[in-house]
Amino acid sequence: MNASIGVFDSGVGGLTVVRELMRQLPSENVIYFGDTARVPYGSKSKNTILKFSRQIVRFLRTKNVKAIVVACNTASALALEDMRDEIDIPVIGVVRPGAKMAVEKTKTKHVGVIGTEATIKSGIYTDYIRQLDEEVTVIGKACPLFCPLVEEGLLEDRITDDMIDRYLSEIKPYNVDSLVLGCTHYPLLFNPIKRYMGNGVTLINPAYETAKELKQILDEKGLLNSRSNIPSYDFYVSDGMDKFKAFADRVLPINVNTVNVIDIESY
């Protein structure tokens, strides 16, 4: 089915999920919306995130998308369950797939989760992980300064290493063997986080399992595109298209030609 997959995030971070969709679903068209005018979501209330997410879903529905990926951990954590009944097409977030992968990977049954303040405060990763295996202990830590560091391109930098030490030194004593990168920006810090945590810790990027599950859902529902389709990728933001484009060109394996700005408040 030729309709696009709608993907949204509070800004640029969800592009790490698009990157994974491109790898695992290379024949699918994608329409991405980044709420760059209203980012960050990670410090906002549930009501606000729910209102923003509903507006974005309304916008994506005007593009006749066949499925929606909530490519934002914070929106997945705080808005997805409330919205699910309102949407009559497949909708998938990143939290449940990330939790599933963590449970699959851990052997010591000590799992760490890092994310925004809102995601960690919601406790949703802990809930999902313990629904799957109640013997797993979960230690969560909000790392709010990681997002601006990533957006500034400081992926390999002394300041970033210092912040990693400051946040993750609280997780280290718990001897976790799996660490969920529970914010869409964090996979871009994979290398410095891996260096800090060491080889004994598996870093979980929920985007991988999300793309895998989406592929399975589309397949089951007969919604996959034909393999010969040459995919189109369309990008929409609520502000700052030049900064978005520069970031997208760094993260994605394609050059983004056009970024469209829309008034998301009108949806």
Ligand code: DGL
């Ligand atoms: N995209 C958000 C997430 O994955 C991080 C940025 C924000 O705070 O909005 O949680």
